[in-house]
Amino acid sequence: MSEDVIGKVAALPTLENDALKSLWRELFGEPAPRKKRDYLIPRLAWRIQELAYGGLTGKAQDRINRLVRSKEKMKPSSSRMKRPAVGTKLIREYQGVEHHVTVVRNGFEYQDRTYRSLSHVAREITGTRWSGPLFFGLSRSSK
Secondary structure, X not given: OXXXXXXXXXXXXXXXXXXXXXXXXXXXXXXXXXXXXXXXXXXXXXXXXXXXXXXXXXXXHHHHHHHHHHHHHOOOOOOOOOOOOOOOEEEEEEOOEEEEEEEEOOEEEEOOEEXXXXXXXXXXXXXXXXXXXXXXXXXXXXX
């Protein structure tokens, strides 16, 4: 990498917001998006390097475009947990005590109280914040 490109990229975090937006207009030929510095700086760094050394190869860009098209064709997946059917009993042993939760129409019933979410129930049981679906084994940790 040439010293000039390294210097420009290294200086980005020290620039004021107005200077970053001005540089964006200069490099991209359009107004900067209304985003935070953490969004603008890496994209400006990429653009500086792209202009100095060239962008993606045609082959790489074609591959990205194919992946985007195939992703758009895929059925969108919901990030939300599928709620168990009403009447389902969830059982979890925690610190030697077995806890029973029943799925009801308007939430989850635990010890004769109704909670809006499993996370509220998990917090009631543990005294700390938990992902309810994770605590009851309905989802897996991403780790």
